[in-house]
Amino acid sequence: MAATAETKGPSTLRNAFGGVLGVFILLLIGVLAFSIRLFSVIKYESVIHEFDPYFNYRVTQYLTKNGIYDFWNWFDDRTWYPLGRVIGGTVYPGLTLTAGSMWWLLNSLNIPLSVETVCVFTAPIFSANAAWATFLLTKEVKGTGAGLTAAVLLAMVPSYISRSVAGSYDNEAVAIFALVFTFYLYIKTLNTGSLFYATLNALSYFYMVCSWGGYTFIINLIPMHVLLCILTGRYSSRLYIAYAPLVVLGTLLASLVPVVGFNAVMTSEHFASFLVFIIIHVVAFIYYIKGILSPKMFKVAMTLVVTIGLAVSCAVIAIFIALVASSPTKGWSGRSLSLLDPTYASKYIPIIASVSEHQPPTWPSYFMDINVLAFLVPAGIIACFLPLSDASSFVVLYLVTSVYFSGVMVRLMLVLAPAACIMSGIALSEAFDVFTRSIKLQLPNILDNPPDAGDMNSVSSIAQNDASKIDSHATTKSETVSKERPSRKNRKKEKEKEKENVEKVPSHSENKKRLLVLPLEASAVAILLLIVLGGFYVVHCVWAAAEAYSAPSIVLTSYAHDGLHVFDDFREAYAWLRHNTDVDDKVASWWDYGYQTTAMANRTVIVDNNTWNNTHIATVGTAMSSPEKAAWEIFNSLDVKYVLVVFGGLVGYPSDDINKFLWMVRIGGGVFPHIREPDYLRDGQYRIDAQATPTMLNCLMYKLSYYRFVETDGKAFDRVRRTEIGKKYFKLTHFEEVFTTHHWMVRIYKLKPPKNRIRGKLKKPKSSSKSSSSNHKRAGNTQKNPWQ
Amino acid sequence: MIPVHLHFEEIEKKLRMAKSTSSDAQMLIRSLRTAYAATPTNLKIIDLYVVYAIVTAVIQVVYMGVVGSFPFNSFLSGVLSCVGTAVLAVCLRIQVNKENKEFKDLPPERAYADFILCNLVLHLVIMNFLG
Numbered sequence: 001m002a003a004t005a006e007t008k009g010p011s012t013l014r015n016a017f018g019g020v021l022g023v024f025i026l027l028l029i030g031v032l033a034f035s036i037r038l039f040s041v042i043k044y045e046s047v048i049h050e051f052d053p054y055f056n057y058r059v060t061q062y063l064t065k066n067g068i069y070d071f072w073n074w075f076d077d078r079t080w081y082p083l084g085r086v087i088g089g090t091v092y093p094g095l096t097l098t099a100g101s102m103w104w105l106l107n108s109l110n111i112p113l114s115v116e117t118v119c120v121f122t123a124p125i126f127s128a129n130a131a132w133a134t135f136l137l138t139k140e141v142k143g144t145g146a147g148l149t150a151a152v153l154l155a156m157v158p159s160y161i162s163r164s165v166a167g168s169y170d171n172e173a174v175a176i177f178a179l180v181f182t183f184y185l186y187i188k189t190l191n192t193g194s195l196f197y198a199t200l201n202a203l204s205y206f207y208m209v210c211s212w213g214g215y216t217f218i219i220n221l222i223p224m225h226v227l228l229c230i231l232t233g234r235y236s237s238r239l240y241i242a243y244a245p246l247v248v249l250g251t252l253l254a255s256l257v258p259v260v261g262f263n264a265v266m267t268s269e270h271f272a273s274f275l276v277f278i279i280i281h282v283v284a285f286i287y288y289i290k291g292i293l294s295p296k297m298f299k300v301a302m303t304l305v306v307t308i309g310l311a312v313s314c315a316v317i318a319i320f321i322a323l324v325a326s327s328p329t330k331g332w333s334g335r336s337l338s339l340l341d342p343t344y345a346s347k348y349i350p351i352i353a354s355v356s357e358h359q360p361p362t363w364p365s366y367f368m369d370i371n372v373l374a375f376l377v378p379a380g381i382i383a384c385f386l387p388l389s390d391a392s393s394f395v396v397l398y399l400v401t402s403v404y405f406s407g408v409m410v411r412l413m414l415v416l417a418p419a420a421c422i423m424s425g426i427a428l429s430e431a432f433d434v435f436t437r438s439i440k441l442q443l444p445n446i447l448d449n450p451p452d453a454g455d456m457n458s459v460s461s462i463a464q465n466d467a468s469k470i471d472s473h474a475t476t477k478s479e480t481v482s483k484e485r486p487s488r489k490n491r492k493k494e495k496e497k498e499k500e501n502v503e504k505v506p507s508h509s510e511n512k513k514r515l516l517v518l519p520l521e522a523s524a525v526a527i528l529l530l531i532v533l534g535g536f537y538v539v540h541c542v543w544a545a546a547e548a549y550s551a552p553s554i555v556l557t558s559y560a561h562d563g564l565h566v567f568d569d570f571r572e573a574y575a576w577l578r579h580n581t582d583v584d585d586k587v588a589s590w591w592d593y594g595y596q597t598t599a600m601a602n603r604t605v606i607v608d609n610n611t612w613n614n615t616h617i618a619t620v621g622t623a624m625s626s627p628e629k630a631a632w633e634i635f636n637s638l639d640v641k642y643v644l645v646v647f648g649g650l651v652g653y654p655s656d657d658i659n660k661f662l663w664m665v666r667i668g669g670g671v672f673p674h675i676r677e678p679d680y681l682r683d684g685q686y687r688i689d690a691q692a693t694p695t696m697l698n699c700l701m702y703k704l705s706y707y708r709f710v711e712t713d714g715k716a717f718d719r720v721r722r723t724e725i726g727k728k729y730f731k732l733t734h735f736e737e738v739f740t741t742h743h744w745m746v747r748i749y750k751l752k753p754p755k756n757r758i759r760g761k762l763k764k765p766k767s768s769s770k771s772s773s774s775n776h777k778r779a780g781n782t783q784k785n786p787w788q
Numbered sequence: 789m790i791p792v793h794l795h796f797e798e799i800e801k802k803l804r805m806a807k808s809t810s811s812d813a814q815m816l817i818r819s820l821r822t823a824y825a826a827t828p829t830n831l832k833i834i835d836l837y838v839v840y841a842i843v844t845a846v847i848q849v850v851y852m853g854v855v856g857s858f859p860f861n862s863f864l865s866g867v868l869s870c871v872g873t874a875v876l877a878v879c880l881r882i883q884v885n886k887e888n889k890e891f892k893d894l895p896p897e898r899a900y901a902d903f904i905l906c907n908l909v910l911h912l913v914i915m916n917f918l919g
Contacts, residue, residue: 193883193890193891193894194894194902195876195879195880195883195899195902195903195905195906196902196905196906198879198906199902199905199906199909202909203909236890237882237888237890237891238890240878240879240882241879241882241883244875244878244879245872245875245876245879245906248868248871248872248875248910249872249906249909249910249913251868252864252865252868252872252910252913252914252917253913255861255864255917256913256916256917262860262861262864265864284878289820291887292820292823292824292826292827293819293820293823294819297815297816297819297820300812300815300816301816301820304812304813304816
């Protein structure tokens with residue numbers, strides 16, 4: 001007993017030291033995740049990036065100013081004029097509620113941070129939380145070492161950094177943490193069979209539903225995994241406890257969120273969970289009957305039940321399929337359909353196809369976004385199969401489905417990132433296990449007695465004996481980790497029992513599999529190479545975070561021969577709008593800039609990034625593609641006072657409105673057939689030089705972009721399209737220019753009021769001919785052109 | 789003569805099979821009843837509670853079929869509360885069942901505490917959603 005107590009002493013001390021070291025490492029991982037995302041704040045300033053975050057920021061401002069009841073009931077009349085938008089019912093409230101409550105908590109502690117600061121730093125804080133959640137999830141699958149590796153990989157993976165940089169105040173910042181945490185709680189419930197964790201799982205799923213539309217991934221992945229477990233014969237009562245309460249509570253909680261509402265029971269995205277709910281009840285009932293009957297009676301029961309049950313279920317399924325198939329989209333929403341069938345969006349919904357995040361990724365983007373993990377993942381998949389447990393089969397399924405979806409849309413590489421980190425963490429941890437074990441077993445022999453021919457056998461035999469001893473220890477450890485999960489006290493008791501057994505019968509009984517022991521030099525070199533690989537990964541991640549993903553895209557910089565140029569034109573234009581127009585003036589622009597205009601310029605816009613009304617966007621697109629008078633009519637009917645266009649031709653900014661013009665034509669032409677795309681194409685291309693079509697040279701977008709452009713350099717050379725423009729000298733008849741920013745990037749025009757009277761005899765014939773021609777046009781085009 | 793005789797034998801065989809299946813069904817029901825009678829009383833009480841919850845859910849669905857589904861949130865919360873308590877009671881039964889080897893060292897007090905907590909959360913959500 002004294003001997004065992006002595007051997008227990010240093011091992012408990014080592015365990016305690018390991019535990020403290022683990023906590024310290026986790027703290028450092030959190031700090032790393034937070035600080036690698038601060039490049040944008042250091043290089044530019046603490047500002048909200050891009051487009052969508054501005055909407056979230058505006059909503060958070062409203063929440064902090066007016067309280068939660070006004071927030072739930074908020075009808076926003078400063079966007080989508082004249083339709084307005086029901087904010088309470090169409091926004092995912094998780095992010096804004098999280099940031100709002102953090103701001104409220106800090107302010108009640110008398111730490112007066114502004115709402116903007118809290119919004120900017122929400123994403124880095126939650127990325128640290130996501131790294132810790134990944135640690136917990138991987139610890140449930142494989143153990144603490146794999147957990148720590150996966151956490152440090154997730155803290156730095158560029159794909160996640162790109163959507164959670166300081167200032168990128170978007171849904172994914174919080175949603176990825178919720179996703180990984182929900183998966184962790186599901187696996188924990190699966191491993192322990194505790195109803196407490198099932199409740200926590202449902203609550204975490206509720207948080208995920210609040211945060212992001214991607215929650216449908218969870219509610220389809222978990223039923224898929226349950227089905228997989230049932231079909232591979234791994235059904236257990238823990239599976240029932242993990243799944244059934246989640247479905248009921250999860251559906252209820254999902255219906256609580258106003259955005260989802262009754263969609264939680266009526267759309268096809270949720271039907272998989274109900275189907276598997278029924279299946280798991282059938283399977284549970286079968287297992288119960290099998291438990292209480294004798295085998296012969298059970299066979300009788302099966303034959304009786306199978307015949308009746310098959311008939312009934314076929315009838316029910318036939319009715320159900322008929323119901324679902326009667327709706328044209330089979331009950332799926334447009335976004336889900338475009339995920340399942342990648343060609344769907346380009347055929348039917350051009351708006352979804354036009355968003356750049358919804359394009360399929362290129363091969364290099366995989367290497368850019370997950371770097372080294374791309375080839376560690378297959379090794380992780382193999383490591384998950386030895387041995388296969390419920391948890392590791394779940395992680396494999398998660399990885400495979402997320403790889404498919406990431407191939408459909410670039411934006412969903414973000415969902416692949418945690419799966420890739422988990423797999424790579426498992427692979428790296430297993431590899432380190434093998435190499436360090438090889439070194440540890442062979443090092444004392446090398447140090448004590450130098451190897452010569454005679455000793456080689458004994459050395460190898462000792463190594464194998466030790467290997468099998470550690471093998472038995474490892475198998476007991478893996479047994480207690482993977483198979484059953486009794487309470488902690490019992491597990492310790494079992495481990496002690498096994499250890500005693502091992503000491504009695506050294507390498508004989510427990511030797512299940514021969515463990516891999518590699519030669520010493522090979523494993524040392526391999527460890528060195530793995531560390532170098534990790535070094536490459538870290539260098540790439542830091543470079544990607546600093547150079548590629550930290551741009552706020554509202555402020556642009558470029559390095560010219562005379563130093564750093566800063567292009568702050570967007571904020572200049574919004575500030576001008578804010579200070580020089582009336583509060584109730586309406587501003588029309590392409591939908592990209594809607595959120596920024598309402599947030600920074602505080603003016604009502606016609607369309608914005610929510611893109612929920614295709615016809616309204618098509619109206620604006622038609623106006624931009626029509627000649628001046630027609631466009632003026634359209635804008636006047638919408639009470640628009642100012643029109644805003646983005647023009648990059650002077651400085652070479654490629655994402656300007658002329659480059660987006662093809663989408664205006666396509667979306668407009670999809671609703672108003674008098675806009676025909678071939679009218680704007682010359683040889684299948686959109687051109688703005690001398691070879692452009694007359695329709696193109698007369699349309700509003702061309703005129704508003706290139707008005708007085710020739711005055712800049714005399715030749716009107718467009719730096720983005722790299723040609724001189726076609727029509728250089730022209731006047732605007734229905735619009736007047738009111739503001740152009742410093743680098744000509746944003747141009748604001750005002751609608752001229754209609755003339756009071758037509759003066760003089762000379763005007764009369766022209767006006768009569770104009771009215772007669774317009775009459776003629778009206779007679780001819782009553783069917784096609786509703787705007788004249 | 790011979791075909792009629794064979795035909796008669798076939799009919800007899802079919803009758804015997806039918807009788808055997810019905811007698812099999814009776815044997816099955818009898819064995820189920822005896823096996824179920826052997827379960828301890830606390831599990832039988834939980835089973836009764838499950839049956840009560842499901843019957844309530846069926847009554848609610850029938851009522852919706854008669855009266856119409858407005859307001860839908862009340863219907864959903866009513867039905868899902870019945871189904872939810874049934875599911876949670878089944879989970880409790882799994883954890884409390886002494887024959888279940890996986891949960892042999894889970895103290896039943898812990899199982900009941902988890903059951904109560906989960907029911908609390910469920911009914912909080914139901915109250916919120918009931919309208």
